[in-house]
Amino acid sequence: MEALRADMFEEICPSTLLPFKVGGDKWAGMVLRCLEGGPRRYSELRVPLARISPKMLTQSLRSLERDGFVRRTEYADPARRVTYELTGLGRSLLEPLRAFCDWAEDHWDELLDARES
């Protein structure tokens, strides 16, 4: 077994870019998953994400937009209308994200057991 390198994480490490840090906040992952099925309106997102305050949802969406995962579109309809949808980058992120969710489901019981004791 070889020794660990001293500079392994001197620069910004790729793992610091994991989804919930990429987005910048704890809700980013859920927001992304809510956008899997196509563009969604703000009020539509508030349904599955009812536990997020409007402030945090906006903040999360803005953050995801800044980082290039989500595209915000404003329509000039008579009634105001805004949609959010995944960019190519955002969609590419869904793959590893799903891998994680699958892993969590597969090991759900083990995780709970470990927590118990």
Add this chain to the structure above:
Amino acid sequence: MEALRADMFEEICPSTLLPFKVGGDKWAGMVLRCLEGGPRRYSELRVPLARISPKMLTQSLRSLERDGFVRRTEYADPARRVTYELTGLGRSLLEPLRAFCDWAEDHWDELLDARES
């Protein structure tokens, strides 16, 4: 496109268990990756993780131990000796974790570009 379910995230969502939340703190992922190669001593971990204060490293390790990802072993050597190593659960987590790191490396330039603008 079907409507989003209202109860999608009512219970604790699997995605909230993502690696950096599973561990509980921002360093957990890096710690896990440092343990890929086998058992490591505390002081050994401090080398690649030089930016983490001893307090945070301990806290992170304790958290990973509680959650069943890491096993702490104390030896009764004359000189004090403690090692940390991945459990089966911990090793299983490395897979999706690596998937993420790979993704981050693959999209590194895009990520930086998005950040710029």
Add this chain to the structure above:
DNA sequence: CGGTATCCCCTTGGATACTG
């Protein structure tokens, strides 16, 4: 409808010094 604004708490985590 799609958000802002404000207030406030509380945890996260950094620095530093110390200990069995």
Add this chain to the structure above:
DNA sequence: CAGTATCCAAGGGGATACCG
């Protein structure tokens, strides 16, 4: 060597009310 103890700052994030 393998941690603790203490202090402190920053900001993440919740609740609520309001706005164009």
